[in-house]
Amino acid sequence: MKLLNETINSISNVERKYMDLAQQRLDSFFKPIGSLGKLEDICVQLSGIYRKINFDTSKKAILAFAADHGIYEEGVAPDPQEITRLQIPNFVKGVSGVGCLAKSANADVVAVDVGINCDDLIDGVLDYKIRKGTSNMAKGPAMTYDEAIRSLEIGIELSNKLINEGYTVLGIGEMGIGNTSATSAIISVFTDLDPLDVTGMGSGLNSDSIIKKANTIKKAIHINNPIKEDPIDVLSKIGGFEIGAMAGVILSASSNNIPVVLDGFISYAAAIIAYNLNNTTKEYMIASHFSKEKATSKALELLKLEPMLYMDMRLGEGSGAALAFNIIESANYMYKNMVQRDEICSIV
Numbered sequence: 326m327k328l329l330n331e332t333i334n335s336i337s338n339v340e341r342k343y344m345d346l347a348q349q350r351l352d353s354f355f356k357p358i359g360s361l362g363k364l365e366d367i368c369v370q371l372s373g374i375y376r377k378i379n380f381d382t383s384k385k386a387i388l389a390f391a392a393d394h395g396i397y398e399e400g401v402a403p404d405p406q407e408i409t410r411l412q413i414p415n416f417v418k419g420v421s422g423v424g425c426l427a428k429s430a431n432a433d434v435v436a437v438d439v440g441i442n443c444d445d446l447i448d449g450v451l452d453y454k455i456r457k458g459t460s461n462m463a464k465g466p467a468m469t470y471d472e473a474i475r476s477l478e479i480g481i482e483l484s485n486k487l488i489n490e491g492y493t494v495l496g497i498g499e500m501g502i503g504n505t506s507a508t509s510a511i512i513s514v515f516t517d518l519d520p521l522d523v524t525g526m527g528s529g530l531n532s533d534s535i536i537k538k539a540n541t542i543k544k545a546i547h548i549n550n551p552i553k554e555d556p557i558d559v560l561s562k563i564g565g566f567e568i569g570a571m572a573g574v575i576l577s578a579s580s581n582n583i584p585v586v587l588d589g590f591i592s593y594a595a596a597i598i599a600y601n602l603n604n605t606t607k608e609y610m611i612a613s614h615f616s617k618e619k620a621t622s623k624a625l626e627l628l629k630l631e632p633m634l635y636m637d638m639r640l641g642e643g644s645g646a647a648l649a650f651n652i653i654e655s656a657n658y659m660y661k662n663m664v665q666r667d668e669i670c671s672i673v
Contacts, residue, residue, distance in 0.1 A: 326474055328481055328482070329474055329477050329576075332481050332573075332576045333576060333580075335580045336576070336603050336605050336606060337605065338605055340372075340373050341373060343372040343375070343378060344369045344370070344372050344373040347368055347372035347378065347660070348369050350378070350660070351369070351660070353666055354665055354666070355665060355666050355668075361659065363633060364652070364655070365656075367611070367653060367657075368657065370608075370611070371657070374583070374584050375493075375582060375583075379661065380657070382494050382653050382654055382657045383493070384492050384493050384494070385432035385433070385492065385495075385496070386432060386433040386435055386492045386494075386495055386496070387427055387433070387434045387495070387497065387643040387647060388435050388480070388483055388487070388497055388498070388570075388571075388574050389413070389423060389436050389498035389499060389500065389642060389643050390439050390498075390499050390567035390570040391409055391413040391437065391438055391440075391450070391499065391500040391501055391567060392409070392438075392439045392440030392441060392499075392504070392565055392567040393406050393440060393441055393459070393501055393502060394458060394462075394467070394501060394503030394506065394507060394565055395458055395461035395462065395467065396461050396506050396507070396541065397458075397502060399461065399463050399541045400537065401503060401537075401542075402506075402530075403534070404502055405502070406503070408502055409500055409501055410447065412500055413441065413447060413450055414436070414447050414449050414450055416436040416498070416642065416643075417435075417436045418449065419434075421642060422642050422644040423498050423644045423646075426644050426647035426648050427643070427647040427650075430648070430650040432647060434498075435483065435487065436449065436451065437450065437479070437570065438450050438454050439453050439455055439479055439567055440454060440455050440456060440458050440459065440501075440566035440567070441457070442457045453479045453570075455468070455475055455476060455479075459564075462507070462510070462548075462563050464548070465548065466561055466562045467507065467565065468560075468561050470557060473557050473558075473560040473564065475569075476566045476568075476569025476573065477560075477576070479570045479573060480570035480574040480575075480577065481573040481576055481577040482573075483573075483574070484573065484574040484577035484581075485581070488581045492583075494584055494586065494650065495583060495586070496585070496587075496588065496646030496647060497575070497587060497588060497592050497643060498571075498588050498592070498641065498643020498644070498647075499567040499568070499571060499591045500567070500641070501565060504565050504568065504591050505524075505525065505591065505618065506524075506542055507563060507564050507565040507594065508568070508590055508591050508593065508594040509523045509525070509538075509620060510545055510563040510564075511559060511563060511564060511568070512593070513543075514551050514559055515597050515627060516620075516624075516627055518620075519543070520539040520540070520542040520546065521536065521540075522619075522620070522623075523620035523623060524539040524542060525590075525620065546563060549563055551563055553601070556601040560572070560598055564594070564598070568591065568595045568598065569595075572596070572599040572602070573599075574595075575599035575606050575610065576599050576602065576606060579599075579606040579608070579609040582609075583609070584611055586611045586613050586646040586649050587610055587611065587612050587613055587645075587646065588614075588641060588642070589613075589616035589618065589621075589638060589639060589645050590618035590620070590624075590641065591641055592641075592646075593616070593620075593624035593628070596610055596624075596628055596630075600628055607628060607629065610628070611633070612628075612630040612633065613632060613633055613646045614632050614633065614634040614645035614648065614649065615632045615636075616638065617638060634648065634649065634652075
């Protein structure tokens with residue numbers, strides 16, 4: 326708990342002075358004011374985060390956490406749970422969705438087992454297993470309060486390590502059959518919406534199965550009665566180990582003045598947990614894309630975030646974050662290299 330508390334308490338607002346200076350630089354370029362839209366917004370936000378006029382966004386990594394979910398036994402996902410174990414090593418091999426997109430963006434992927442339902446070590450995957458999956462939240466709490474804290478601190482610990490190694494942009498990703506149920510449950514609690522309004526197809530459910538899934542989530546919320554004023558209580562009762570770890574990365578990045586790029590639906594749950602632990606974390610978040618999952622608009626509305634991309638993606642893994650890395654790099658290149666008005670005038 327010490328690491329978590331120290332991290333939460335060390336988060337401060339981004340620096341407005343540098344954001345104003347960045348805006349002045351952008352306004353000095355030889356182009357109509359504001360004509361590069363969100364690319365300019367990214368540069369202004371990054372200036373405030375880094376507390377610098379110029380910054381380096383070239384060393385990028387996605388921290389991807391894998392865990393299984395006990396609620397799987399309720400039939401809320403169509404795929405075998407073994408997929409979690411089979412797919413996570415492909416993240417670092419560069420052959421999964423996030424693996425390929427990260428390679429194309431010259432970014433690294435760090436894959437971490439925080440709760441896969443297996444006994445064996447997985448090649449290329451860091452072993453931080455809390456236990457072999459959460460408990461079935463439809464029958465009781467998904468994890469203990471201490472396990473929830475541990476999941477958060479794993480994310481903080483690994484994020485701190487990467488930042489100390491010189492990474493200046495972090496993204497978050499995940500893998501876990503059944504984790505859309507945990508995400509829908511968390512969003513339902515924090516938005517006060519019926520689970521049916523925030524539950525989607527996940528990895529491919531039909532309409533009848535979605536209703537069954539929503540009812541199972543409603544049951545889990547009723548049985549566990551999570552206290553939304555205590556985000557760790559919510560995480561422990563209806564969350565997942567990978568969701569907690571991603572929230573920890575957000576807290577660490579915010580504490581270290583580093584931007585953190587969200588992925589899609591599952592990462593929104595992590596962002597909501599982090600935001601409710603310290604509202605200032607929102608200033609360090611960059612929303613990569615608008616997930617095709619049903620509750621996306623509700624989650625982003627809660628976080629007051631506007632995504633960069635609308636690509637009808639719902640893969641997860643960190644794939645959207647990897648795609649957004651390219652846009653961040655393009656924005657920074659423009660910010661560093663575009664000609665200014667006074668330079669043109671001096672030539673003329």
